[in-house]
Each structure stands twice: as C-alpha cells, then as structure tokens.
Amino acid sequence: MSRLLRNIIGTVGVLALCELVGRSGLVNPNQLPPPSVIGARLVELFNDYEFSLDVVSTVLSWAIALGIAVLIAVPLGVLFGSVPLVGSAASAIVEFLRPIPSVAMIPLALVALGGAAETKIWLAVFGAVWPILFNTVHAVSDIDPVQINTAKAFNLTRRQMLTAVKLPSIAPFVLTGIRVSGSIALILVVSTEVLAGGSSASATILERGGLGGFITDAGTGGARMDLAIAGTFVAGLIGFVINIVFVAVQRRWVNWSDGDRAR
Amino acid sequence: MTTVVSRRRRVVEITGKWVVFALFVAAWQVATELAEAPYFPTPVTIGRTMVDLWLSGPAAHLFLTDAVGTQIVPSLLRLLGGWAAAGAIGIVVGLILGRSGKAYDYVSPTISFLRSIPPPALLPVFLVLFHIGTEMQLATIIFGVIWPVLLNTIDGAHTLDETVVETTRSMRLSRTRFLATVVFPAALPKIFAGLRVSLSLALILMVISELVGSTNGIGYQMILAQRNFAIAEMWAGIVLLGILGYVLNVLLLAVQNQVIGWHIRSKSLTGR
Numbered sequence: 398m399s400r401l402l403r404n405i406i407g408t409v410g411v412l413a414l415c416e417l418v419g420r421s422g423l424v425n426p427n428q429l430p431p432p433s434v435i436g437a438r439l440v441e442l443f444n445d446y447e448f449s450l451d452v453v454s455t456v457l458s459w460a461i462a463l464g465i466a467v468l469i470a471v472p473l474g475v476l477f478g479s480v481p482l483v484g485s486a487a488s489a490i491v492e493f494l495r496p497i498p499s500v501a502m503i504p505l506a507l508v509a510l511g512g513a514a515e516t517k518i519w520l521a522v523f524g525a526v527w528p529i530l531f532n533t534v535h536a537v538s539d540i541d542p543v544q545i546n547t548a549k550a551f552n553l554t555r556r557q558m559l560t561a562v563k564l565p566s567i568a569p570f571v572l573t574g575i576r577v578s579g580s581i582a583l584i585l586v587v588s589t590e591v592l593a594g595g596s597s598a599s600a601t602i603l604e605r606g607g608l609g610g611f612i613t614d615a616g617t618g619g620a621r622m623d624l625a626i627a628g629t630f631v632a633g634l635i636g637f638v639i640n641i642v643f644v645a646v647q648r649r650w651v652n653w654s655d656g657d658r659a660r
Numbered sequence: 661m662t663t664v665v666s667r668r669r670r671v672v673e674i675t676g677k678w679v680v681f682a683l684f685v686a687a688w689q690v691a692t693e694l695a696e697a698p699y700f701p702t703p704v705t706i707g708r709t710m711v712d713l714w715l716s717g718p719a720a721h722l723f724l725t726d727a728v729g730t731q732i733v734p735s736l737l738r739l740l741g742g743w744a745a746a747g748a749i750g751i752v753v754g755l756i757l758g759r760s761g762k763a764y765d766y767v768s769p770t771i772s773f774l775r776s777i778p779p780p781a782l783l784p785v786f787l788v789l790f791h792i793g794t795e796m797q798l799a800t801i802i803f804g805v806i807w808p809v810l811l812n813t814i815d816g817a818h819t820l821d822e823t824v825v826e827t828t829r830s831m832r833l834s835r836t837r838f839l840a841t842v843v844f845p846a847a848l849p850k851i852f853a854g855l856r857v858s859l860s861l862a863l864i865l866m867v868i869s870e871l872v873g874s875t876n877g878i879g880y881q882m883i884l885a886q887r888n889f890a891i892a893e894m895w896a897g898i899v900l901l902g903i904l905g906y907v908l909n910v911l912l913l914a915v916q917n918q919v920i921g922w923h924i925r926s927k928s929l930t931g932r
Binding site for chain 2: 400403404406407408410411428429485486488489490492493494495496497498499500501502503504505507508509580583584587588591592608609612613615616617620622625626628629630632633634635636637639640
C-alpha cells in the first residue's frame with residue numbers, strides 16, 4: 398500500500414471518527430458539530446463576500462508584517478554578524494528583549510494605538526523580527542572563511558562580496574528564520590484580532606476584524622460554533638498553505654542547503 | 661590552564677552583556693524622561709510599580725504580596741502544567757509514530773493540518789467548550805505547544821542509527837523497553853530542542869488565554885490594568901513576563917546540559 402493511500406485512508410478515518418462522535422450524542426452537537434455540518438458552513442463561507450474580506454484582511458496584515466520584519470531583520474542581522482563589536486553589544490540587548498512574549502504587548506498596544514490596522518501589524522513585526530535576526534546573525538558569522546578569503550583573492554568589491562558570496566551563503570538560514578517568523582506573525586495577527594474582536598463593515602480592508610474577529614464574533618458573541626470552527630479551519634488552511642509555499646520556495650530557489658543547521 | 665582562560669573570558673563576556681544592558685536601560689530612562697510620552701513610563705516608574713505590586717508584602721512572606729499568590733502562581737502552574745502534559749503526550753506519541761512508518765503515514769496529514777492552526781484562533785472555540793478558567797487555558801496551552809515536541813520526537817526517533825537498531829534487535833528487547841531505553845535517549849537532543857520551542861510558545865499561550873478568559877493570573881491583571889488605563893502596571897506585566905521567559909529558558913538550558921551534556925560534548929569532540 399502506498400504512502401499516499403495510507404495518508405488518505407487515515408484522514409478519512411479521522412473525519413469519520415469525528416462524524417461518529419458528533420452524531421452519537423456523546424457531545425452536544427451545538428457545541429461540537431460534526432464535520433459534515435462544518436463542511437457545509439465552509440462552502441457557504443467561501444461564497445460569503447464579507448467573510449472573504451476578513452480573510453484578505455488577515456492575510457494582507459500578515460504579509461505586510463512579515464515583509465517589514467524581513468526588511469528590518471536581514472540588514473541588521475548582516476550588520477551584527479559582520480561587525481563583531483556591534484554584534485556582541487546588540488546581542489546583549491536582543492537577549493533580554495527576545496524573551497518578552499509579544500502577546501504581552503497586545504493590551505498596551507490596543508490602548509495606545511487603538512484597534513487600528515497598525516496595531517496588529519506592528520505587534521506581528523515585533524514578534525517576527527527575532528527569529529529572522531537570530532538566524533541571519535548566526536548564518537553570517539558561520540560563513541566558511543575559505544569562501545571569504547577566496548573571494549578576496551579574486552579582488553571582489555564590497556558589494557560583489559555581499560551579493561555574490563555572503564547573501565547566497567546565508568539565504569537558506571534566513572529563509573528558515575522567515576518560515577518560523579511567518580507562523581509567529583500569523584499567531585500575533587490572529588491573537589490581536591481575537592482580542593480586539595468585532596468587525597465594522599465601514600472599515601477599510603486592513604481595519605476589519607479579520608479572521609480572528611470573525612471567529613470571536615461567531616464563537617463567544619453569537620454562540621455559532623459551526624461558524625467558529627469553520628473559521629478556525631480556514632485559519633488552519635492559511636497556515637498550511639503558507640508552510641507549503643515556504644517549503645516549495647526553499648526547494649526551488651535555495652536548494653543548495655536545507656538551512657536547518659542554523660536552528 | 662585553558663579552562664581558566666576560557667572561564668575568565670566567559671566572566672568578561674557575561675559582565676559585558678549586563679553592562680550593555682544596564683546602559684540600554686539607562687538610555688531608555690533618559691529618553692522616556694525627555695519624551696514624557698504617556699504610554700511610555702520610565703524604567704524607574706515601571707520598577708517601582710513592580711515592587712508595589714509584587715514585592716511590598718510583609719517580611720514574614722519574604723516581602724511577597726498576596727498578588728504573587730493570586731496572580732503569578734496560578735499563571736506559572738498553568739504554564740508548567742500545560743507544558744509538561746504536552747511534553748509527556750508529545751514524547752510518548754512521537755516515539756511510537758517515529759518508529760512505525762505506517763502509523764505515521766495514516767496520521768501525518770491530520771498532524772500537519774492541526775499544527776498549522778494558529779492556536780489563538782481556537783480560543784473562542786475552547787471558551788465555549790471548556791468555559792472560562794484553568795480547564796480552557798490548559799487546553800489552549802496543550803494544543804498549542806504539543807507540535808514542536810511531537811514532530812521533533814518523531815524526527816529524532818525516526819533517524820535512529822541502523823546499527824543500533826540491529827544490535828538491540830539481536831538482544832530481543834520488548835517493544836516498550838526498546839522505545840524507553842534505546843530510542844528515547846537517542847532522540848533526547850531533538851526532544852530538548854522541541855521542548856525549548858514549546859516552552860516559549862507556552863508562555864505566549866498562557867498570556868493570551870489569560871487575556872481572553874480568566875479570573876486570575878498575570879494576563880488577567882494586565883487586562884484589568886488596561887481597563888483602568890494603568891499604563892505603568894501594564895508595563896510591569898510585560899517586564900515580568902520577559903523576566904519569566906528569560907529565567908525559564910536559562911533553567912531549561914541548565915537541565916539540558918545536565919541531561920544531554922554527553923551529546924554536546926561528543927559533538928564538540930568531532931568538531932561539528
């Protein structure tokens with residue numbers, strides 16, 4: 398039996414088991430509806446314009462946050478990794494800032510910035526910067542000195558050194574960092590949305606409640622568990638797709654190393 | 661001789677780090693004093709608030725206030741309880757799945773989907789299923805932090821040296837003993853890596869679950885502070901959580917060095 402077949406049988410089995418439990422009366426079907434009901438809600442949601450706007454709001458905030466985090470962390474990481482003195486001073490500060498769980502900032506950020514779009518984006522940036530920064534610094538200080546010396550022997554300019562030697566050599570590790578940051582940024586965007594709650598229809602796309610706001614409204618506000626779980630399923634789907642895309646990018650463009658060494 | 665030199669270098673390194681950090685805090689003090697921004701109290705104000713909140717109790721209680729018992733202790737218990745439970749489940753299930761390729765094939769799509777769900781998205785669902793309180797928070801923490809341990813354990817158990825497998829097979833160990841005495845120790849380095857990721861994730865989930873649905877805990881205190889616009893108290897909570905994250909990580913690293921020091925030493929011997 399092939400692996401794919403076992404994958405399919407297993408997944409169908411899990412769904413069937415959930416369906417059975419959901420229909421058996423062991424659990425309250427209003428609290429934990431069976432997969433068939435949730436599936437029907439999912440189909441409805443995919444045709445729901447308002448819901449798709451919420452999903453776009455979440456994904457867009459996530460993408461902007463991750464982009465900003467990359468723009469901050471990669472240059473800083475290259476700097477810290479290349480200049481040892483700056484690096485050790487910065488690492489001291491980073492070491493003390495990094496353990497702060499970024500969700501701890503959410504209440505403060507909601508008071509200071511309000512429920513605006515910037516709030517979830519900046520919180521996600523704060524959380525997403527560290528893994529990228531960490532991996533970049535590690536990767537730069539880990540470049541094989543033979544490579545650097547060879548490049549020097551060929552009289553490469555500073556810029557050529559950066560683009561032809563340093564960046565390709567650190568890319569796999571940086572990408573691993575970005576992958577970790579991607580899931581952290583998603584956690585923070587959704588967390589902020591869940592805590593801010595609610596969605597106003599007049600808001601611009603980024604200011605909407607997003608997927609987290611939708612799930613909160615459905616679950617705690619309206620006690621519509623079928624909608625809440627369907628929304629959670631979509632959140633999982635987003636995370637799943639993001640991960641697949643990252644793995645594909647890693648395989649396609651930086652296939653000279655798996656980049657797992659720096660972790 | 662070399663150990664004395666390297667130890668001295670380590671001392672210099674560590675003092676240097678704290679000096680830099682002290683300078684950073686001093687700079688922050690000056691900046692916040694000059695800026696007088698309402699949302700950014702000075703470090704001195706934050707420190708004073710922290711002492712007022714948690715360290716101004718009677719001497720008989722080691723100066724700890726009642727708030728330590730009602731806010732910090734419940735948070736810590738939930739954090740450690742959820743993390744330990746997730747760790748235990750993740751390790752046991754991971755060892756079994758890691759050594760059985762077929763069983764892993766059956767459940768791997770479900771696992772990769774479930775771990776893709778950002779755990780906070782489940783909070784509204786768990787709130788209805790478990791109601792506000794410890795039960796809901798433990799569910800959130802366990803569901804959120806089990807994946808790094810589970811996947812790392814599977815990985816560690818799966819990539820076991822074939823010679824070891826063949827050797828133990830010739831010893832006719834029972835399956836349980838094989839998993840417990842051969843696979844588990846061999847997978848420990850990977851398991852510890854997973855446990856570390858999980859611990860910092862557990863702190864995040866503890867906070868967020870307390871922010872959403874709780875009647876006590878550090879996160880609950882921060883929500884109260886938010887409602888009262890007590891900015892300094894919110895900062896006190898942030899700093900406390902940072903300290904907790906730092907201390908927990910240092911403690912786990914110490915345990916890790918005790919338990920799998922052999923692995924780290926063997927790695928440095930082979931020059932990797």
